[in-house]
Every structure is written in C-alpha cells, then in structure tokens.
Amino acid sequence: MTPFDGLLHGLLVAVQPLHLGFCxxxxxxxxxxxxxxxxxxxxxxxxxxxxxxxxxxxAAAIMLSGIxxxxxxxxxxxxxxxxVPGESSSLVTxxxxxxxxxxxxxxxxxxxxxxxxxxAGTLAILGLGLVAPLVGRIALAFGPAEYAxxxxxxxxxxxxxxxxxxxxxxIMVVLGLMLATVGQDxxxxxxxxxxxIQELIDGIDLVPVFLGMYGVAEVLAQIERREPPxxxxxxGRLWPSREEARAAVPAAARGGAIGxxxxxxxxxxxxxxxxxxxxxxxxxxxxxxxxxxGAVEGVAAPEAANNAAATSAFVPLLTLGIPANxxxxxxxxxxxxxxxxxxxxxxxxxxxxxxxxxxxxxxGNLALLxxxxxxxxxxxxxxxxxxxxxxxxxxxxxxxGAFAVTGHAGEAVLAVAFGALGHGLRKLGFEPTPLVxxxxxxRPFEExxxxxxxxxxxxxxxxxxxxxxxxxxxxAVLALVAPLLLKARPRHG
Amino acid sequence: xxxxxxxxxxxxxxxxxxxxxYWSAADLPVGSLRQPGPGFLPRVLAAALAVLAAxxxxxxxxxxxxxxxxxxxVILVLGLMLAWGALLxxxxxxxxxxLLLIGLMRLxxxxxxxxxxxxxSAAALGLWLLFVKLLGVSLPAGLLA
Numbered sequence: 353m354t355p356f357d358g359l360l361h362g363l364l365v366a367v368q369p370l371h372l373g374f375c376x377x378x379x380x381x382x383x384x385x386x387x388x389x390x391x392x393x394x395x396x397x398x399x400x401x402x403x404x405x406x407x408x409x410x411a412a413a414i415m416l417s418g419i420x421x422x423x424x425x426x427x428x429x430x431x432x433x434x435x436v437p438g439e440s441s442s443l444v445t446x447x448x449x450x451x452x453x454x455x456x457x458x459x460x461x462x463x464x465x466x467x468x469x470x471x472a473g474t475l476a477i478l479g480l481g482l483v484a485p486l487v488g489r490i491a492l493a494f495g496p497a498e499y500a501x502x503x504x505x506x507x508x509x510x511x512x513x514x515x516x517x518x519x520x521x522x523i524m525v526v527l528g529l530m531l532a533t534v535g536q537d538x539x540x541x542x543x544x545x546x547x548x549i550q551e552l553i554d555g556i557d558l559v560p561v562f563l564g565m566y567g568v569a570e571v572l573a574q575i576e577r578r579e580p581p582x583x584x585x586x587x588g589r590l591w592p593s594r595e596e597a598r599a600a601v602p603a604a605a606r607g608g609a610i611g612x613x614x615x616x617x618x619x620x621x622x623x624x625x626x627x628x629x630x631x632x633x634x635x636x637x638x639x640x641x642x643x644x645x646g647a648v649e650g651v652a653a654p655e656a657a658n659n660a661a662a663t664s665a666f667v668p669l670l671t672l673g674i675p676a677n678x679x680x681x682x683x684x685x686x687x688x689x690x691x692x693x694x695x696x697x698x699x700x701x702x703x704x705x706x707x708x709x710x711x712x713x714x715x716g717n718l719a720l721l722x723x724x725x726x727x728x729x730x731x732x733x734x735x736x737x738x739x740x741x742x743x744x745x746x747x748x749x750x751x752x753g754a755f756a757v758t759g760h761a762g763e764a765v766l767a768v769a770f771g772a773l774g775h776g777l778r779k780l781g782f783e784p785t786p787l788v789x790x791x792x793x794x795r796p797f798e799e800x801x802x803x804x805x806x807x808x809x810x811x812x813x814x815x816x817x818x819x820x821x822x823x824x825x826x827x828a829v830l831a832l833v834a835p836l837l838l839k840a841r842p843r844h845g
Numbered sequence: 846x847x848x849x850x851x852x853x854x855x856x857x858x859x860x861x862x863x864x865x866x867y868w869s870a871a872d873l874p875v876g877s878l879r880q881p882g883p884g885f886l887p888r889v890l891a892a893a894l895a896v897l898a899a900x901x902x903x904x905x906x907x908x909x910x911x912x913x914x915x916x917x918x919v920i921l922v923l924g925l926m927l928a929w930g931a932l933l934x935x936x937x938x939x940x941x942x943x944l945l946l947i948g949l950m951r952l953x954x955x956x957x958x959x960x961x962x963x964x965x966s967a968a969a970l971g972l973w974l975l976f977v978k979l980l981g982v983s984l985p986a987g988l989l990a
Contacts, residue, residue, distance in 0.1 A: 576914045743953075771923070
C-alpha cells in the first residue's frame with residue numbers, strides 16, 4: 353500500500369460513525385484538559401484507560417491520540433488569556449501570547465495559535481504517513497541486538513533531552529528498569545524482588561504506576577501549593593491583521609519543521625520542541641527584537657512546533673514500538689491491553705489501526721480548528737471550576753482505574769504508593785517521565801539483551817560487529833558524553 | 846533545607862535502595878555471557894544506581910519549589926485513599942467512595958460539611974452510574990449486595 357492509498361484507506365476507517373464519535377470526544381476532552389492547569393494529557397489518558405478496556409482498539413487509539421494533540425490546542429488558550437500554561441508545552445507561548453492579549457489582541461493571538469497548530473499538525477500527519485512506513489521497513493531487518501541498542505539509545509535520549517539535569521534523569525531510568533525486573537523472570541521462572549508478595553509475581557502493572565505518578569502526584573502538588581484561581585483576559589476580535597498573518601506564516605513553518613524532528617526523538621516531545629522553536633525565532637525571525645513584547649512569531653512558532661511534535665511522536669511508537677514520551681507509553685499500554693504489539697509489522701498487519709489513527713488526526717485537527725475558535729469562551733469557563741470539585745474526582749477516578757485492572761484492592765494501594773513516591777521524587781528534583789518510559793521498555797530491553805547474547809553464543813562484541821547495532825550504540829554513548837566534552841573544552845572570546 | 850542538602854538526602858536514600866536491591870537479588874544466578882541469568886541485570890542496575898546516586902549526592906543541586914508548601918493535607922489525602930483501598934471490599938463501592946469524597950472535600954479542601962455530604966454522595970452515585978452501569982466495570986457491592 354502506498355502512503356497515499358494508506359491515508360485514503362485510513363480516512364474511510366476514521367469517518368466510520370463510531371470512530372468519528374470517539375475522535376471528536378477525544379479532541380474535546382483533550383482541549384478541556386489542555387485548558388485546565390494541573391490536569392495534563394498523561395493523567396487524563398491514564399484515567400481513561402479503564403474505559404477503553406471494552407472498546408474496539410482502533411476507536412480507543414483514535415480517542416487517546418485525540419486527547420494528546422487536542423491538549424496542545426487547549427494549552428495555548430490558557431497561556432494566552434491567563435499567562436498560565438495549561439500544558440508545559442505552551443510555556444513559551446505565555447510570553448508573547450499574553451503580551452498580545454494585554455494589548456487587546458487576544459483574539460488574534462488565539463486565532464494565530466489555532467491556525468499555526470492546524471497547519472503544522474496537518475503537515476506533520478503527511479510527514480508521519482510518509483516517514484513511518486519507511487522506518488517500519490528498515491526496522492524489519494532489526495534483530496534482538498539492534499532492538500536492545502535502539503532501546504538503550506531511547507533511554508539515554510529520554511534522560512538527555514528531558515527537563516532538568518542529566519544525572520537525576522538517569523537515576524530515574526535505572527529505577528524504572530529496576531521496577532521492570534520485579535516479578536517472575538520469563539526465562540528461568542525464578543522470582544525477582546517480589547519479597548514473597550503474591551501479587552507481584554506477574555510484575556508491576558503499568559496502569560497503577562501511570563495513575564499514581566501522573567494523576568495522584570499531580571493533585572498532591574496542587575494541594576501543597578494552593579494557588580489562587582487564575583483570571584482570564586477578555587478575548588476581543590478574532591482575526592489577525594494582514595501584517596500579523598504575514599509574520600506568522602514563516603514562523604509557523606520553522607516551528608513546525610523543528611517540532612516534527614524533535615517529536616520523533618524519545619524525551620524530545622512537545623515541550624522541548626516549543627522551547628527550541630522559540631529560541632530559533634530569537635535568532636532568525638524578522639521581528640526578533642520584539643520577541644517577548646507581544647510578537648506574533650512568539651505565538652506561531654512554539655504552537656506549530658508543539659503540535660507537529662505531538663504528531664511525529666507517533667513515528668517511533670507505531671513503527672518500532674518505542675514510546676517517545678509518557679503519553680505514548682500509555683497509548684502503547686492501551687494497545688498492549690488489546691493484544692496489539694506496535695512494531696514494524698503494524699503497517700502491514702493492522703492497516704486499519706495504523707492508517708485509521710493517522711487519518712483520524714486529520715479529522716481531529718479540522719474539528720479542533722472549527723470548534724476551538726467559536727468555543728474558546730466556553731473552554732475558558734472551565735477555569736472557574738473549583739479545584740475542590742476537580743481534585744477529589746481525579747483522586748477517586750485514579751483509585752477506580754487502578755482497581756479495575758485486576759479487581760484487587762492491592763492495585764489501588766499501588767497507585768497511592770506510586771502517587772506518594774512520584775510526589776516525593778519530584779520534590780527531590782526527579783521527574784517521573786524517564787522512570788515511566790524505562791518501566792515500559794524494561795522487559796523488552798532485557799529480553800532483547802539476553803537473546804542477542806545467546807544468539808551470539810556469549811560474544812558481547814555482537815553489539816559492535818553488527819553495523820546497525822554499532823551505530824545505535826555509538827549514538828547512545830555520544831548522546832551521553834558529548835555535552836560533557838563540549839563543556840570541558842575551554843571557551844574563547 | 847538547602848539545595849545541596851536535598852541532593853545529599855536524595856542521593857543517600859538511593860544508595861540505601863541500591864544496596865537493598867543488590868541484597869534482594871543476591872540469591873539469583875548471574876549466569877554467563879552465553880546464557881545470562883535472572884540475576885544479571887538486577888546486579889548491573891543496582892551498581893549503576895549506586896554510582897549515579899553517589900554522583901548526585903556529591904555534585905547535585907536541588908532547588909526548592911517557590912512559595913509556601915503544606916504537608917498535612919498531602920498526608921491526609923494519602924491516608925484517606927489507603928482507607929478506601931482497605932474498606933472497598935468490606936463496605937462496597939458506593940458507601941466507601943461517598944465517604945472518601947466527603948472526607949476529601951471536608952478535611953482537605955474545607956468545603957462546609959452539609960455541602961460536602963451532598964456533593965460527595967451525588968458524585969459517588971454519578972461515578973457508580975458511569976463506571977458500573979455505562980462502562981461495565983465490576984466494582985464490589987459490599988453492604989448493598
């Protein structure tokens with residue numbers, strides 16, 4: 353199937369009433385959680401995982417993806433009108449977006465954010481449709497040695513490109529891998545780190561970890577801070593002027609390109625993409641001197657970047673089975689619960705899922721553009737929702753979601769424990785995402801590592817003699833040490 | 846606590862964790878390169894954690910989040926949630942959840958008692974309709990069985 357046939361096939365899948373309904377539901381929920389600070393797409397998807405158990409897997413994947421890219425639209429609304437980023441990926445939009453709003457150009461800023469998101473999002477979908485099958489074809493040649501090194505590279509990149517310094521992030525990767533070893537060893541059948549607890553023999557379920565780390569921990573952070581409710585600026589006229597539009601187009605193009613590339617990398621994702629796009633504008637934009645004082649480029653570039661990144665993050669997930677961020681890890685978990693294993697065979701074996709999800713993003717982006725601008729007033733009303741109502745509901749839903757995995761109260765206790773752990777770790781300067789990704793990749797990583805060594809009859813140089821594995825290993829080492837070497841070099845001038 | 850103090854505290858606790866996890870995996874066979882055993886990766890990971898944690902304690906800086914923070918409500922929330930887990934099968938979903946919601950609203954968010962009771966019960970009923978009736982999740986009926 354050529355990418356064109358594929359997209360056409362996907363479009364037919366995406367417009368089936370059931371799928372269309374879940375796509376719309378996904379983007380609406382996504383926009384709402386995007387608007388609300390303190391409730392992110394990762395927590396929302398974790399909360400909705402139990403609801404997808406009985407759903408058709410294509411519909412589930414369509415809805416969960418909709419929540420992710422929908423939240424990128426919603427995040428900019430709060431950034432512009434309240435100067436509070438609804439999502440971390442809209443952080444830099446606050447500077448110029450809110451400055452525009454203060455000067456009575458809130459409507460224009462919202463329209464530019466939505467249009468830039470739409471343009472970058474839809475072009476990124478085309479890119480995804482073209483790139484993903486190619487990557488999938490290359491990955492068909494991967495054996496255990498290549499997969500082990502690919503996952504190693506992914507884990508290093510997560511630590512390197514994520515927020516904050518690298519040592520704490522690497523610690524979280526190692527902790528995640530350790531948690532993944534809990535349970536029965538698949539080869540020997542021996543128990544590891546179970547401390548005689550029956551429930552741990554099958555390993556630690558991912559869902560309670562997600563719910564604890566992203567749901568419970570987020571509410572705990574909100575309670576601890578007790579911030580006053582934000583006040584939005586009035587929206588005003590929606591359409592950007594001709595000059596504003598002229599400045600926005602090249603900025604959105606630059607931002608979209610940067611976002612697409614960074615979104616593919618594990619640990620990159622929407623937040624890093626938006627910051628990189630903003631920094632690029634500071635260097636290359638025609639109006640770079642006005643950046644930070646309400647420049648259109650400062651809205652168009654990061655919003656285009658975060659949407660393109662939210663789309664291209666599906667490339668490694670759908671073709672290699674490797675999630676690039678916490679949200680992708682949860683979509684991977686949802687697909688695994690339905691017995692689907694994303695990887696190079698997905699394009700040929702599950703064309704409905706692969707192309708259906710990609711095409712549904714077209715539909716979803718269009719719906720977001722049409723819905724977002726007229727409904728912006730309605731979404732802003734969500735900010736009036738008292739946290740005294742939202743907080744308890746999030747906590748209870750986390751408990752129900754964890755309990756529903758196996759029907760044991762122990763899973764709910766696990767979610768509470770991971771909530772406390774996530775909260776404590778964050779206070780000590782550790783971000784949860786590297787741990788979650790390592791936990792998801794831990795088992796396949798160990799299996800690939802052990803298989804590769806067995807196949808090579810104990811020859812550990814197999815990772816250096818197979819060309820693709822060697823390149824991946826070199827990239828991982830380089831990603832780890834290159835910044836240290838650059839820092840060590842004495843500066844001139 | 847200072848930024849250095851937080852890093853040292855975090856690093857030292859992780860070194861203890863690394864030692865515990867090494868000890869927990871001590872009985873597992875390491876195997877050979879030709880046939881790596883179940884104890885191989887846990888040992889490598891415990892060692893890696895110890896090294897990284899030492900590095901963190903030695904050089905790390907952890908800035909505190911700005912603003913005042915309060916611990917009591919956090920502990921209260923965790924306790925109430927654990928109580929839900931303990932009482933769920935005994936009392937059943939509806940009463941346990943209503944109690945948790947009322948407790949959270951009243952004790953953590955200081956919603957007036959009558960309002961907390963009303964909203965908490967209504968929300969528990971709503972969640973039961975959503976999860977049990979609409980989504981078909983099976984939750985213990987307990988007292989109401």
